[in-house]
Amino acid sequence: MRFSVYQVSRKGGREKNEDRMGYCYTRDSGLFALADGMGGHPEGEVASQLALQTLAALFQRDSKPTLPDPLRFLHEAIIAGHHQLLRYATQKALIDTPRTTVVACVLQGNAAYWAHCGDSRLYMVRGDKLIARTRDHSYSELQETLSQVVPMGERFNRNVLFTCLGSPGKPVVDTVGPLLLQAGDRLLLCSDGLWGSVSDAVITEQLAHHPISDAVPELVEQALRNGGPKSDNVSVLAMEWESAEDADSGAGISTQSLGEEVFASTIQASVLGQEVPDELDDAEIERSIKEINEAIRRSSQKKS
Numbered sequence: 001m002r003f004s005v006y007q008v009s010r011k012g013g014r015e016k017n018e019d020r021m022g023y024c025y026t027r028d029s030g031l032f033a034l035a036d037g038m039g040g041h042p043e044g045e046v047a048s049q050l051a052l053q054t055l056a057a058l059f060q061r062d063s064k065p066t067l068p069d070p071l072r073f074l075h076e077a078i079i080a081g082h083h084q085l086l087r088y089a090t091q092k093a094l095i096d097t098p099r100t101t102v103v104a105c106v107l108q109g110n111a112a113y114w115a116h117c118g119d120s121r122l123y124m125v126r127g128d129k130l131i132a133r134t135r136d137h138s139y140s141e142l143q144e145t146l147s148q149v150v151p152m153g154e155r156f157n158r159n160v161l162f163t164c165l166g167s168p169g170k171p172v173v174d175t176v177g178p179l180l181l182q183a184g185d186r187l188l189l190c191s192d193g194l195w196g197s198v199s200d201a202v203i204t205e206q207l208a209h210h211p212i213s214d215a216v217p218e219l220v221e222q223a224l225r226n227g228g229p230k231s232d233n234v235s236v237l238a239m240e241w242e243s244a245e246d247a248d249s250g251a252g253i254s255t256q257s258l259g260e261e262v263f264a265s266t267i268q269a270s271v272l273g274q275e276v277p278d279e280l281d282d283a284e285i286e287r288s289i290k291e292i293n294e295a296i297r298r299s300s301q302k303k304s
Contacts, residue, residue, distance in 0.1 A: 001025070001027070001028055001029070001030065001108075002253065002255070003239050003240060003241055003242060003252055003253055004212060004239060004242060004252030004253070005023060005032070005212075005237070005238070005239040005240075005253065006212045006213045006216045006237075006238055006239075007021055007023075007216065007235075007236065007238070007266075008217055008220045008235070008236055009021060009233070009234070009235035009236075010220055010224060010233065010234045012224055012231035012234055013229050013231040013232075014232065014233055016045060017045070017233045018044035018045045018048055018100075018233060019037070019048060019233045019234075019235035020034070020049050020051075020052050021033065021034035021189065022237075022267035023237070023267070024056050024059050024060065024264065024265040024266075025255055025264055025265075026063045026065035026066070026255070026263055026264075027065040027255045027258040027259070028066045028108065029059075029066045029067055029070075029106065029108040030106065030107040030108070030239075030255075031055060031056070031059045031063075031104065031105070032104065032105045032106075032107070032189060032239060033051075033052050033055050033056075033103070033104040033105070033267070034102070034103050034104075034189040034190065034235060035052055035100045035101060036048060036100060036101045036118070036119075036120050036191040036192065036193075036235070037098065037099070038101065038164060038166075041096050041098055041166070042094055042096055042097075042098055043094075044099070044100065046098050047085055047098035047099055048102075050081065050084050050085055050088060050098075051085070051102050051165055052081075052102075052267050053084075054080050054084050055102075055267075056267040058077045059073070059077070060263045060265070063263075064260065065258075065260045065261075066108055067106060070113040070178070071113050074104055074106060074113060074173075075173050075175055077104070078104065078115055078117055078171070079170075081102065082117075082165040082166060082167075085097055085098055085099070085166035086166065089166070097167075099165060099166035100118070100165050100166060101116075101117060101118025101120040101165070101192075102116065102118065102165060103115070103118075103120040103122050103134060103189050104116070104189075105122060105187055107239070107241065110181050111177060111180050111181060112124070112177060112178070112181055112185075112187060112241075113175070113176065113178055113179075114175070114187075115173055115174060116137075116174055117164060117165055117171045118136070118163065118164045118165075119136035119138050119141075119161060119192050120189065120190065120191050121133060121134045121190055121195055122187060122188070122189050123188045123190070123204070124179070124185065124186070124187050125185070125186045125187075125188070125204055125207040126182060126185050126186075127184075127208065128208040128209070129208075130200060130203075130204040132179065134176075135174070136161075137161055137162055137172055137174075138160060138162070139161075140160070181241045182241070183242055184240065184241070184242070185240070185241045186207045186208075186239070186240045187241075188203065188207060188216075188236060188238040189236070190234075190235065190236045190237070191232070191233060191234065193223055193227070193231065193232035193233045193235065194219060194220070194223045194234050194235070196223075196227075196232065197222070197223040197227045197234075198219055198222050198223050198226060202219075203219060206218055206219050207238070212238040215238065216236050216237075220234050220236055240252070
């Protein structure tokens with residue numbers, strides 16, 4: 001398995017960054033995930049972090065070195081993240097539960113599988129065409145879909161979601177896959193801080209015509225400019241799928257030489273008592289991989 005990856009998260013005009021993202025991989029499987037803690041509820045940054053930690057922990061447990069059923073894994077891991085939030089709120093005696101959206105993608109074999117809850121999105125670009133995008137779990141997107149069938153009245157605010165992790169009811173989780181990958185396919189995960197300020201057409205154009213190491217920071221900067229002084233948090237994680245025959249050895253991550261038990265991750269193992277920077281770029285995250293992996297190893301030993 002071979003892929004290139006690039007990610008940036010910026011605080012924007014908000015007091016703190018409640019977005020979290022990261023990726024994990026074994027020799028034959030990769031998990032990419034992004035969560036956006038929801039404002040209006042307590043501890044959004046905890047919600048997004050716990051969701052990603054749960055995904056990473058279950059991926060480490062189940063990918064040996066592949067997942068038996070990627071779609072089932074994604075659905076069950078996202079629901080497990082939901083239950084972790086409910087448990088956290090109970091333990092802390094919170095009046096309201098921390099809440100988050102989440103989008104996650106598994107690359108395994110020569111296929112992609114993904115799932116989402118809320119309005120964090122996945123885009124898939126092949127050549128210069130957008131061939132797939134998640135549909136937000138928002139009343140505005142539902143209304144737009146229904147309006148093609150029956151006339152609709154008053155427009156809903158796009159920020160009003162009908163499902164998320166940490167909500168009283170069971171979350172709605174949509175899954176897609178397997179979708180066979182071709183060399184050069186690009187997938188982008190983002191929070192609504194990006195797509196709320198930058199159109200799908202611009203996102204597609206940037207991914208189609210620029211390396212992801214150029215496209216991602218440019219898209220983030222456009223979103224911050226368009227959002228103005230009150231810009232939302234903007235987080236983007238993109239990966240490019242590369243064939244095993246790709247000779248450009250410096251361009252990405254190759255997992256072929258990894259042992260069956262090797263697990264690598266950029267998702268922090270702990271959130272309580274740990275400061276997570278508001279501004280994350282790819283270089284900073286890559287520098288911390290060794291420390292993160294060691295923390296995950298210690299954490300898994302404690303649980304066992």
